[in-house]
Amino acid sequence: xxxxxxxxxxxVLNEFHxxxxxxxxxxxxxxxxxxxxKLLDSEITSEILMELDEDIREKVLKNLSxxxxxxxxEELDTDDAADMIAELPENRQAEVISKIxxxxxxxxxxxxxxxxxxxxxxxxxxxxxKVYETWTVGGCLRRIRGQAKEVTRVHSIYVVNKEEKLIGRxxxxxxxxxxxxxxxxxxxKDTVDSVNVNDDLEVVAKVMAKYDLEAIPVVDxxxxxxxxxxxxxxxxxxxxxxxxxxxxxxxxxxxxxxxDSILELTRARLPWLVLGLFGGLGSVFIMxxxxxxxxxVPSLFFYTPLIAAMAGNxxxxxxxxxxxxxxxxxxxxxxxxxxxxxxxxxxxNGFVLALLVILFGFIIGQDTTESLAIAVSMMSVxxxxxxxxxxxxxxxxxxxxxxxxxxxxxxxxxxxxxGIYLFFVLSGLIIGF
Amino acid sequence: xxxxxxxxxxxVLNEFHxxxxxxxxxxxxxxxxxxxxKLLDSEITSEILMELDEDIREKVLKNLSxxxxxxxxEELDTDDAADMIAELPENRQAEVISKIxxxxxxxxxxxxxxxxxxxxxxxxxxxxxKVYETWTVGGCLRRIRGQAKEVTRVHSIYVVNKEEKLIGRxxxxxxxxxxxxxxxxxxxKDTVDSVNVNDDLEVVAKVMAKYDLEAIPVVDxxxxxxxxxxxxxxxxxxxxxxxxxxxxxxxxxxxxxxxDSILELTRARLPWLVLGLFGGLGSVFIMxxxxxxxxxVPSLFFYTPLIAAMAGNxxxxxxxxxxxxxxxxxxxxxxxxxxxxxxxxxxxNGFVLALLVILFGFIIGQDTTESLAIAVSMMSVxxxxxxxxxxxxxxxxxxxxxxxxxxxxxxxxxxxxxGIYLFFVLSGLIIGF
Numbered sequence: 001x002x003x004x005x006x007x008x009x010x011x012v013l014n015e016f017h018x019x020x021x022x023x024x025x026x027x028x029x030x031x032x033x034x035x036x037x038k039l040l041d042s043e044i045t046s047e048i049l050m051e052l053d054e055d056i057r058e059k060v061l062k063n064l065s066x067x068x069x070x071x072x073x074e075e076l077d078t079d080d081a082a083d084m085i086a087e088l089p090e091n092r093q094a095e096v097i098s099k100i101x102x103x104x105x106x107x108x109x110x111x112x113x114x115x116x117x118x119x120x121x122x123x124x125x126x127x128x129x130k131v132y133e134t135w136t137v138g139g140c141l142r143r144i145r146g147q148a149k150e151v152t153r154v155h156s157i158y159v160v161n162k163e164e165k166l167i168g169r170x171x172x173x174x175x176x177x178x179x180x181x182x183x184x185x186x187x188x189k190d191t192v193d194s195v196n197v198n199d200d201l202e203v204v205a206k207v208m209a210k211y212d213l214e215a216i217p218v219v220d221x222x223x224x225x226x227x228x229x230x231x232x233x234x235x236x237x238x239x240x241x242x243x244x245x246x247x248x249x250x251x252x253x254x255x256x257x258x259x260d261s262i263l264e265l266t267r268a269r270l271p272w273l274v275l276g277l278f279g280g281l282g283s284v285f286i287m288x289x290x291x292x293x294x295x296x297v298p299s300l301f302f303y304t305p306l307i308a309a310m311a312g313n314x315x316x317x318x319x320x321x322x323x324x325x326x327x328x329x330x331x332x333x334x335x336x337x338x339x340x341x342x343x344x345x346x347x348x349n350g351f352v353l354a355l356l357v358i359l360f361g362f363i364i365g366q367d368t369t370e371s372l373a374i375a376v377s378m379m380s381v382x383x384x385x386x387x388x389x390x391x392x393x394x395x396x397x398x399x400x401x402x403x404x405x406x407x408x409x410x411x412x413x414x415x416x417x418x419g420i421y422l423f424f425v426l427s428g429l430i431i432g433f
Numbered sequence: 434x435x436x437x438x439x440x441x442x443x444x445v446l447n448e449f450h451x452x453x454x455x456x457x458x459x460x461x462x463x464x465x466x467x468x469x470x471k472l473l474d475s476e477i478t479s480e481i482l483m484e485l486d487e488d489i490r491e492k493v494l495k496n497l498s499x500x501x502x503x504x505x506x507e508e509l510d511t512d513d514a515a516d517m518i519a520e521l522p523e524n525r526q527a528e529v530i531s532k533i534x535x536x537x538x539x540x541x542x543x544x545x546x547x548x549x550x551x552x553x554x555x556x557x558x559x560x561x562x563k564v565y566e567t568w569t570v571g572g573c574l575r576r577i578r579g580q581a582k583e584v585t586r587v588h589s590i591y592v593v594n595k596e597e598k599l600i601g602r603x604x605x606x607x608x609x610x611x612x613x614x615x616x617x618x619x620x621x622k623d624t625v626d627s628v629n630v631n632d633d634l635e636v637v638a639k640v641m642a643k644y645d646l647e648a649i650p651v652v653d654x655x656x657x658x659x660x661x662x663x664x665x666x667x668x669x670x671x672x673x674x675x676x677x678x679x680x681x682x683x684x685x686x687x688x689x690x691x692x693d694s695i696l697e698l699t700r701a702r703l704p705w706l707v708l709g710l711f712g713g714l715g716s717v718f719i720m721x722x723x724x725x726x727x728x729x730v731p732s733l734f735f736y737t738p739l740i741a742a743m744a745g746n747x748x749x750x751x752x753x754x755x756x757x758x759x760x761x762x763x764x765x766x767x768x769x770x771x772x773x774x775x776x777x778x779x780x781x782n783g784f785v786l787a788l789l790v791i792l793f794g795f796i797i798g799q800d801t802t803e804s805l806a807i808a809v810s811m812m813s814v815x816x817x818x819x820x821x822x823x824x825x826x827x828x829x830x831x832x833x834x835x836x837x838x839x840x841x842x843x844x845x846x847x848x849x850x851x852g853i854y855l856f857f858v859l860s861g862l863i864i865g866f
Contacts, residue, residue: 017624017626017644019643019644027765053763141609144609145609145610172605172606173605176574176577176578176605176609177578191450193450209665209668209669210452211450211452212452213665214647214664214665231647231664231665231668232642232645232646232647234668235642235667235668235671236642238668238671238672238675239642239671239675242671242672242675242678242679243757245675245679246675246678246679246682246753246757247753247757249679249682249683249753250682250749250750250753250754250840251746251749251750252750252753252754256754257754257757257761257763258754258755258757258758258763258764259758259763259764259765259766262774262777262778262781265754265778266778266781266782269747269778269782270781270782272750273743273746273747273750273782273786274785274786276742276743276746277739277786277789277790279739279742280736280738280739280740280742280743281739281790283735283738283739284732284735284736285797287734287735287738288732288735288797291731294727294728294731294734295727295728298724298727299717299721301720301727301734301737302716302717302720302721302734303717304734304737305713305716305720305738305740305741305849305853306710306712306713306714306717307713307738308741308742309709309712309713309741309745309846309849310706310709310710310713312742312745312845313705313706313842313845314702314706316683316684316841317683317684317685317705317706319683320679320680320682320683320685321683321685321689321690321698322691324676324679324680324690324691325690325692328690330486330690330691330692332460332692333692341695344695345698345702348695348699348703349699349702349703349706352707353706353707353710356707356710357710360714360717364718364721407683408749409746412742412745412746413742416738420738
């Protein structure tokens with residue numbers, strides 16, 4: 001396709017959906033991508049650009065002039081436009097903004113850029129259909145025909161009073177079903193969910209999921225209607241959140257992908273490995289302190305990886321359950337009852353596992369006291385690991401820290417050290433050294 | 434509120450959104466919940482029931498007669514109705530279905546119940562707005578007024594030909610903007626994304642996310658329009674998928690919640706712990722084989738938890754990246770280049786960590802050859818662990834097994850054993866035993 005047969009290429013690409021073209025460009029080399037982008041109309045390419053992989057979009061934009069970017073931006077809805085500009089280096093941002101011809105569009109984008117990251121304001125679009133409560137259905141339909149051309153998809157029509165305050169909503173369906181001389185205030189629903197422009201995106205996602213909304217209006221502290229957020233953007237937020245939590249649990253910082261460079265991947269992975277290493281070195285230290293019993297009860301040392309693994313696994317399980325519970329707001333009941341439950345649970349698990357250890361010791365002909373000491377200490381380690389896994393996230397959450405960082409390497413490492421220490425102390429008490 | 438002051442209670446609860454009432458009921462005891470459900474109109478309670486926590490809904494439904502459930506079901510959209518019935522025990526399902534008075538609704542629900550779980554058919558609703566290509570805009574608007582009353586939210590209007598085959602779509606906006614004597618076929622868009630009724634829900638979610646759709650029509654193999662899926666249901670699917678992956682990575686089977694019973698939690702956790710225990714016992718076995726070198730190089734044994742931890746952590750990182758990459762379809766390039774990259778990456782990480790180990794050995798005054806042997810073996814273990822973490826999910830995926838099961842306990846356990854084995858073999862080669 002890359003034989004520079006412009007006309008043919010243009011015809012073929014125009015038939016594809018922009019998301020598909022973006023996928024093709026993700027595969028092409030940079031030069032060809034820029035070539036294709038310059039070839040097609042900005043009406044289509046702006047959408048293609050938004051669908052491109054972030055890294056590739058960044059590179060393509062570098063090869064476009066401020067004027068060319070401004071043209072792309074003019075075609076985008078305000079929310080996407082602001083996102084695209086926000087990705088540019090600071091010095092180019094102002095340049096691109098100044099080249100946007102449509103003054104209203106420019107002002108709206110500038111407003112959106114001012115909101116803090118991860119707030120409702122940063123995700124909302126200014127495009128929406130707004131009607132005043134005093135209008136009639138007929139007049140409303142006429143004016144909506146004008147407003148709606150700008151808005152890609154009409155979800156709800158928002159009703160405002162003359163101070164631009166949000167007072168209700170209305171669906172297109174209601175409007176079509178109503179008689180043309182009815183007043184808007186007669187047919188509109190006066191309960192309308194909205195979010196504050198400074199609300200966290202997680203709050204917005206929760207509200208929209210709870211009430212199954214497809215769009216939600218965004219207001220300021222005075223209830224003035226500022227914009228709206230649509231569900232497709234929230235889907236992206238939810239996906240990113242889920243990926244972030246998953247990566248954190250696996251010991252990865254930042255948003256890495258399989259196809260990132262080795263340097264980026266190292267930056268995401270190494271810090272957690274170093275943490276794990278320090279944990280391991282801590283265990284070395286603890287075990288060195290018991291060097292003198294190596295001759296008398298060598299088998300204790302054989303069990304240390306098992307103890308570390310059990311402490312780590314139990315801790316990760318407990319923390320994962322609690323982290324998800326916190327995220328879904330279904331961690332109820334008092335701390336005391338949770339403590340009891342976690343202890344009960346880990347005693348059951350620990351008991352089964354301890355029996356297996358004793359059985360194994362019997363099979364390999366291990367000293368019975370030793371087997372018993374190992375099994376009992378392991379059971380205690382499991383209980384303690386479960387408690388750490390449960391309460392560290394709860395405490396972090398109470399202090400306003402994202403509990404998700406607790407799952408994964410953090411809990412594993414601290415449980416490894418704690419587990420091995422406890423294991424030697426308790427075995428020592430039972431065997432007597 | 435529970436003083437049986439029916440009128441007042443009814444008034445108060447009617448003012449709440451049903452999702453809020455559901456939240457209140459989740460907290461109440463069963464008897465009170467059933468009481469409230471019986472008190473309110475089925476129009477509202479049907480929605481409340483759908484929002485309830487699954488376990489609680491099950492219990493409440495047990496306390497309602499088949500007739501009462503059928504009344505609730507009549508008020509629900511077909512997709513929710515089918516979901517609610519599917520949750521009932523088999524013998525009650527038929528009873529409830531037979532009590533549904535609206536024949537069309539009953540047939541549609543029966544149709545939906547027949548689709549396999551996790552397919553588009555199982556999630557779709559029969560409610561949609563359908564127009565024939567030959568209609569005029571004016572006639573269409575009139576008929577839509579009728580159809581739309583049944584459909585909670587109109588997303589797109591689907592255009593079919595006289596064989597009921599999906600041939601295009603149209604937004605309410607387009608209809609309002611058009612002139613009343615235009616023909617539908619003139620204003621409809623003839624490109625319309627659709628999914629097959631047997632498509633997997635993951636496919637549906639991907640298509641909808643890619644094209645930012647809010648609803649997608651579902652067709653059979655002959656392109657006949659059968660129903661539609663809306664984005665709010667897909668949001669739930671995405672959330673569930675993310676939670677499932679997260680839980681699998683943490684070593685939890687089934688969909689457990691913090692507030693489940695101890696028995697349910699044990700069932701979800703114990704199997705993975707037993708797996709981890711077998712892994713640990715495997716390590717015991719390996720180390721027992723090296724018992725004779727305990728006197729000469731005891732420090733090797735102190736490092737085993739560290740080696741196991743590093744092998745586990747590296748493996749989980751690698752597999753998490755690959756599992757996400759597979760889920761997002763961005764694992765590109767040949768197996769060979771991926772192999773090279775993973776080796777390069779783990780060599781860099783391993784080298785840094787090895788230096789730290791040597792430094793630590795120097796500080797605690799450890800024999801230099803021993804430190805070197807430990808550092809070099811650890812580096813090799815890291816490389817192997819990364820390769821296992823990367824290629825096990827890829828191989829699982831190629832064989833049609835969900836690669837997500839590889840992250841977490843499975844990779845950790847196998848890497849623990851493999852790592853400790855390699856560690857002793859390589860240290861043996863370097864130190865000479």
